[in-house]
Amino acid sequence: MIAEHGIPAPFSKYEIGTAYDEMFRANGRPRPHYRALYAKLQSSPAEELSRSKQEADLSFFNQGITFTVYGKKEGTERIFPHDLLPRIIPAAEWEVIERGLTQRITALNLFLKDIYNERKILKDGVVPGEIIYTCKHFRRQMRGVKVPRDVYVSVCGTDLIRLPDGSFVVLEDNLRVPSGVSYMLTSRKVMKQAFPILFRKCGVRPIEQYSQALLSTLRSLAPDGRQTIVLLTPGVYNSAYFEHAYLARQMGIELVEGRDLVVHDNMVYMRTTSGLQRVDIIYRRVDDDFLDPLAFRKDSELGAAGLFNVYRAGNVVLANALGTGVADDKAIYAYVPKLIQYYLGETPVLNNVETFLMTNPSERQHVCDNLEKYVVKAVGESGGYGMLIGPHSSAEQRAEFRARIMEQPRNYIAQPTLALSTAPCFTEDGRIEPRHVDLRPYVLFGEKVTIVPGGLTRVALRKGSLVVNSSQGGGSKDTWVLQN
Amino acid sequence: MLSRVADGLYWMSRYFERSNHCSRVLEANFNLMLNPGKLSTGKRWQNIIGHLGLGAEAAEIEPPAAILKLTSDTSLRSSIVSCITSARENASQVREQISSEMWERLNQLYHEVVQTTAVMNLDTDVQRLFTAVREGSYKFVGVTDASMNHGEAWQFIQLGKYMERTLALPLLLDAIFSEAEGADDLDWVGLLSSCSAFEAYCKVYTADLKPEFVAEFLLLNPEFPYTARYSAEKMHAALDAIGRASSARKAAQIERIAGRLHSSLAYAQIADIMSRDFHRFLRSIIEQCHNLHSVVHETYVDYPIETAFEA
Numbered sequence: 118m119i120a121e122h123g124i125p126a127p128f129s130k131y132e133i134g135t136a137y138d139e140m141f142r143a144n145g146r147p148r149p150h151y152r153a154l155y156a157k158l159q160s161s162p163a164e165e166l167s168r169s170k171q172e173a174d175l176s177f178f179n180q181g182i183t184f185t186v187y188g189k190k191e192g193t194e195r196i197f198p199h200d201l202l203p204r205i206i207p208a209a210e211w212e213v214i215e216r217g218l219t220q221r222i223t224a225l226n227l228f229l230k231d232i233y234n235e236r237k238i239l240k241d242g243v244v245p246g247e248i249i250y251t252c253k254h255f256r257r258q259m260r261g262v263k264v265p266r267d268v269y270v271s272v273c274g275t276d277l278i279r280l281p282d283g284s285f286v287v288l289e290d291n292l293r294v295p296s297g298v299s300y301m302l303t304s305r306k307v308m309k310q311a312f313p314i315l316f317r318k319c320g321v322r323p324i325e326q327y328s329q330a331l332l333s334t335l336r337s338l339a340p341d342g343r344q345t346i347v348l349l350t351p352g353v354y355n356s357a358y359f360e361h362a363y364l365a366r367q368m369g370i371e372l373v374e375g376r377d378l379v380v381h382d383n384m385v386y387m388r389t390t391s392g393l394q395r396v397d398i399i400y401r402r403v404d405d406d407f408l409d410p411l412a413f414r415k416d417s418e419l420g421a422a423g424l425f426n427v428y429r430a431g432n433v434v435l436a437n438a439l440g441t442g443v444a445d446d447k448a449i450y451a452y453v454p455k456l457i458q459y460y461l462g463e464t465p466v467l468n469n470v471e472t473f474l475m476t477n478p479s480e481r482q483h484v485c486d487n488l489e490k491y492v493v494k495a496v497g498e499s500g501g502y503g504m505l506i507g508p509h510s511s512a513e514q515r516a517e518f519r520a521r522i523m524e525q526p527r528n529y530i531a532q533p534t535l536a537l538s539t540a541p542c543f544t545e546d547g548r549i550e551p552r553h554v555d556l557r558p559y560v561l562f563g564e565k566v567t568i569v570p571g572g573l574t575r576v577a578l579r580k581g582s583l584v585v586n587s588s589q590g591g592g593s594k595d596t597w598v599l600q601n
Numbered sequence: 602m603l604s605r606v607a608d609g610l611y612w613m614s615r616y617f618e619r620s621n622h623c624s625r626v627l628e629a630n631f632n633l634m635l636n637p638g639k640l641s642t643g644k645r646w647q648n649i650i651g652h653l654g655l656g657a658e659a660a661e662i663e664p665p666a667a668i669l670k671l672t673s674d675t676s677l678r679s680s681i682v683s684c685i686t687s688a689r690e691n692a693s694q695v696r697e698q699i700s701s702e703m704w705e706r707l708n709q710l711y712h713e714v715v716q717t718t719a720v721m722n723l724d725t726d727v728q729r730l731f732t733a734v735r736e737g738s739y740k741f742v743g744v745t746d747a748s749m750n751h752g753e754a755w756q757f758i759q760l761g762k763y764m765e766r767t768l769a770l771p772l773l774l775d776a777i778f779s780e781a782e783g784a785d786d787l788d789w790v791g792l793l794s795s796c797s798a799f800e801a802y803c804k805v806y807t808a809d810l811k812p813e814f815v816a817e818f819l820l821l822n823p824e825f826p827y828t829a830r831y832s833a834e835k836m837h838a839a840l841d842a843i844g845r846a847s848s849a850r851k852a853a854q855i856e857r858i859a860g861r862l863h864s865s866l867a868y869a870q871i872a873d874i875m876s877r878d879f880h881r882f883l884r885s886i887i888e889q890c891h892n893l894h895s896v897v898h899e900t901y902v903d904y905p906i907e908t909a910f911e912a
Contacts, residue, residue, distance in 0.1 A: 178712075179705045181693070353694050362696035372697045377605050379906055388604045390753065390901040391847040393909040 127158060127549050128541075136536035137281050138551055139204060150207040150319075150599055157315050158202075163547045169311045170201045170543060176307050182300070182359055198592030199304055201311065201543045204554060204574040205319070205597045211570060214277065214285055217467030218558060219566045220457060222273055225290065225444050226562065227460040229269035233259045233440065243459050244452050248476070251527050252449065252496075254293070254442025256405060258412055262429050262439075265338045266563070269438040272331070272400075273560045274298070274573075277467070279538035286468045288555065290453070292445040293437065294402050297573045298559050299360035300593050302327060302367075305571070308595040320600035324571040327559070328367035334563035335398050338434045343397035347371045347387060349378075351403050351419045361402050375403070380423030385433050398434040405439050447496040447530045448474055471533055475526040484531040485522060488515040491531040493522065506583065508534050537583055542576060542594070553577045555585050556596065570598035602847075604902045606695045607757045613691035613699075614761025617707070617741065620684035622769045623653050624734040627668060627681075629794035631727060633787060634664060645784070648776035654679025665723050672730055673718030681734060682718045685711050700748040703741065710737030753846040759839040760897070766832040767862075768890045770796070770819060771883035778816070778879055786810045793819075796827040816879075817871035829886060830866040837863040840897070851900040858896060862889045 124131055124145045133141055140151045147155040158166075177183070177196040206214075231238050232249055239246040249255055274295030276288045305324055309316055335346050350361035352374050365372035371387065379386045379393060386393035401408065407417040412425035427433045443449065451472040454465045473480040473491075484491050488507050495503030505518045522529045539551035558572035574596045575585035585591040630649060650667045651659035654677060662670070674680045678687075689711045696704055710733065717730045749755050777784070777792055789810040793799040796819060805822070806814045822828045837859040844852035865886075874882050 179709055180701065181696075181704060181708050353690075358693075359696075362693075366697035366701075371603055371606075373603060374605065377603050381906065388909075389847075390602050390604055390607045390843070392904075393906070 125159070127163060130548050130550060131541070132551065134536070134539065134551070135281060136553065137279050137283050137538040139279075139538055139540040139554070140551075150205050153315060153318050154203065154205065157312070158541075158549065166201060166543055167547055173199060173201060173307045173311055176310075177303070180303065182303060197300065197587055198578055199300075199307075200552075200576055200578070200592055200594040202541050202549070203308060203312070203595045203597045204540050204556070205599065206556075207599050208601050210285070211598045213466060214558065215568050215570075217285070217287075217465070218275055218560050218568055220461065220463060220466050221275065221287065221290070221453065222270060222560050222562050222566060224457040224460045225273075225292065225453070226267065226269050228456045229438070229441060229444055230264070230267045231460075232443065233269075234261060238456070238459060241459075243455055244449070248448055248452075248527070249443060252443045252446045254405070254440065254446060256440030256443075258425065258429075259438070259440040263431060264438050265340070265434055268338060268436075268562055270441050270444070271334055271338065271436040271562050273562070274557045275560060277556045277558070278470070278535060279556075281536055281538075284468070285556070286470050287453070288470055289447075290445040290450065291557075292441040294404060295557075295559070296357040296360055296402070297557060297575075297593070298327060299357075299363045301559070301571060301573045301596070303363070304593060304595045316597075319597060321597040322570040322600055324569045327569045328364060330561055330567045330569060331364065331400075332368045332370070334561040334567065335400055335434075335436055337563035338436060339398050340431070340434070343395075345394065345396050346398040346400065347373045347396050349373055349375070349399050349401040349403055349420075351375075351407070355402075357402065364400075370400075375418060375420045378421035378424070380421055380427055383423075383427055383430050383432055385421060385424060385427045396433060398436065400436050405442065408435075408439070447472075447494055448476070448527065451530065470535060473531040475522050475529045475531065480531075481522065481526055485519050488519060490534060492534055493518050493529055493531045495528055496530060506534065535583075537577075537585075540574070540576070540594070542578070550580065552580070553583050553585065554594070571596045602698075602753050602757075604904075606698050606754070608898075608902045609691045609695040610698065610754055610757040611761040611764075613688050613695065614758040615765045616684045616688035616691065617738070618762045618765035619679065619769070620681045620688065620734060621738045622765070622773075623671060623679065623681050623684065624731050625797060626653060626773065626795040627671060628728075628731040628735075629791045631668065631731075632794070633791045636787060643780075645777060645780040645788070648780055649773070652772045652776045668723065668727060669721055672727065673721045681730065682714055685714045685734075698754050700744070702744045702748045706737065706741045706744050710734070710741065713737065753843055756839045756842045756846070760836060760843070763832040763836040763839065764890060764894060766827060767829055767836060768887060770827070770829050770832070771886045774816065774819065775880060775883045778812070781812060784812070789815050798825060798827055801825045813871055813875055816875065820874070821866060821869060821871060823867070830863075833859075833863045833866050836893075840893075843901070847901065851896065855893070855896055855900060858889065858893045862886070862893065865889075 124141065133143060133145065140147055140155070142148060174196055177199060183196050228238065238244050239249065270292045272295060274291040274297060276291065277285045278288050279285050301324065336344065347370055348361055348365045350358060350372055352358065362372055373387050377387050378396070379388060385396050387396050403419050406414045408420040409422060409424040410417045410420065411422050428435055450469065451474055454469055457463055457465045473484050475481045475484065489510065491507045493505040505514060537553040537555055540554045541549050542552040544550050554574050554576045556572050556574050558568055561567040574594045576592050576594055577583055577585045578592045579590055582590065626649065646664065647659040650671065653671055655662065655667060655670065670677055670680065672681045675682055677683060689707055692699060692704060692707050713733045714730065717726055717733060721727070745758060773795060789812070790799055792815060793802050798819065802818050805818060818828065820829045823830050825831060840855050840859045844855060
């Protein structure tokens with residue numbers, strides 16, 4: 118392999134497989150937009166990179182961008198693994214991504230408005246009603262509720278992957294409370310310190326304006342003149358708490374917990390040192406289920422009792438709206454290309470991954486007979502839980518999933534095993550090797566659609582692994598979208 | 602400002618100051634112990650470690666074990682490691698309110714203290730811990746003053762710091778003066794060092810160490826930041842600023858309690874205090890602090906909702 122490509126040190130162990138490699142062409146030559154990084158890596162001794170890596174890690178550690186390792190002795194806080202080498206996207210490719218994401222979020226918002234109001238798409242038979250009503254994130258309570266500007270999803274994090282032919286496809290829409298944007302922002306800051314000259318030479322588009330863009334997006338949802346915005350967090354024990362605090366500070370808004378909120382006379386207030394202050398817009402990072410013990414889960418202490426009534430009366434804006442999870446259900450996902458066609462009359466710019474619905478008897482039969490070739494996912498789960506990766510599974514696991522699929526076909530979908538593209542990573546032992554990556558850009562929808570040029574590139578740090586979720590051994594790297 | 606946040610800032614600051622107080626007192630006494638005949642100075646030492654949180658246990662425990670416990674026992678709420686942990690926990694709940702620099706300093710100190718205290722060696726690590734806490738505290742206090750708006754949030758931090766100082770000093774004085782018999786110059790130097798006050802004291806009284814002078818300096822000096830009078834004054838000022846920022850309904854009551862505490866120290870004379878019941882005087886400061894703490898809590902943090910709609 119190595120000799121075939123003949124890529125010189127420090128890439129001598131760099132094996133190009135069947136997946137698309139972000140940096141190298143199949144012939145071992147670097148792609149044009151990676152040449153500057155390629156040259157930098159060739160001229161930098163491994164010790165220099167190791168030192169930069171240590172400094173970057175220390176910076177994350179001191180900023181407290183850590184999670185606690187449970188079940189071990191105290192003091193075991195770890196940073197979220199971060200890879201030193203940037204993932205680079207040229208301007209022309211980004212333009213397609215931007216166009217595709219804008220189209221997709223527009224259609225998904227129209228879809229949400231439709232199914233909570235007129236339900237035309239069900240009447241027209243484009244999507245079977247059954248699949249909506251059996252979705253565990255469908256909220257009956259939202260029927261007929263007026264949503265400001267008809268924007269249900271104002272913040273979305275879409276997971277994209279790149280296929281061996283070089284095209285980007287959508288793997289998942291995260292329309293509830295997507296997280297990770299703080300890693301995008303903090304890792305950019307660290308990368309600018311690590312590679313200032315390279316950064317300048319590449320012409321990387323800035324992303325630092327994300328917080329301002331988020332604030333304007335939230336503001337644009339407000340009823341006239343009422344502008345008190347807060348960020349609602351489940352609290353300090355939530356794994357994304359760092360991000361909540363970070364965004365609140367960057368936007369200059371209060372970070373509130375459920376216990377800070379009081380509902381009185383169909384208005385929601387926060388408890389301040391000057392008494393109760395009315396709240397107009399809540400950027401909530403608490404799941405639907407936990408927002409209001411009177412309307413949803415009764416055992417929740419993370420929300421505020423009576424909040425849903427305030428919302429229904431139009432006295433507070435929630436972003437994202439309630440019930441958006443129905444549109445990122447993995448079974449609905451299969452219909453998104455049709456939704457784009459139906460609502461916008463356009464062909465999708467970004468395609469879906471081929472998806473088999475287990476409710477369809479012939480597709481189910483085919484998948485169950487060939488489980489070792491497919492990835493099976495539970496429809497309502499995220500974070501890489503409830504998944505079977507066929508090629509890496511045992512016969513026992515496959516038998517278990519087969520039984521589960523037969524028992525609850527609505528609960529599962531299957532997709533072919535995909536070779537996510539690979540990008541160069543700086544490994545623990547100081548080498549540069551390819552690892553599989555995906556890409557999560559963040560889309561904001563208010564008065565207009567805003568996508569900061571960048572995103573979170575998640576990387577499966579274990580060699581050969583395809584699982585990029587941070588809960589399962591994944592890390593992140595900075596994403597550089599180039600000016601031209 | 603959110604009530605929960607005000608409370609978090611206040612407690613962050615109190616726990617931080619508590620860890621500092623504990624570290625200063627232990628460091629001063631650790632140095633004393635190195636002198637011949639001072640290994641365990643009986644009742645006075647027991648009083649000191651008692652006031653730092655060992656309570657009844659103080660009578661039985663050996664000095665090295667006591668120091669280990671007060672520095673590194675995570676199950677003891679008042680140990681240095683516990684106080685720093687609590688300070689950091691509170692800070693993490695109000696992270697968007699404090700500057701990133703403050704958080705980073707506190708976080709660094711926390712990791713340093715946790716690592717040093719995880720396996721503590723009395724010979725090598727204790728002094729290192731004291732130094733880390735002292736230096737960490739200078740950095741944290743400096744960055745707090747330099748990188749944060751001196752608005753309501755900052756005032757709650759000041760309130761916490763000076764509340765803790767106004768409370769800790771009378772407790773420490775009580776521990777020592779109730780067993781002052783046989784105390785020599787070194788003991789008085791130890792007491793002053795416990796408040797980082799030795800050099801400042803000498804500037805006023807020269808190195809003439811008399812118990813009345815020491816008590817007068819630590820209680821009534823208006824210019825040194827660890828004295829009771831100075832702390833009460835700062836507390837009074839912080840509450841005044843908070844009252845103005847929040848237009849609270851019960852601000853007048855707070856002003857009365859804080860003002861009375863401040864004046865009781867500003868207009869006192871040490872001869873009067875020492876000729877009467879010194880212990881009672883110290884207790885009365887502590888009680889006024891407790892009272893002030895409760896009223897502040899009821900006014901700004903835990904007020905009944907009904908009262909909020911009356912205005």
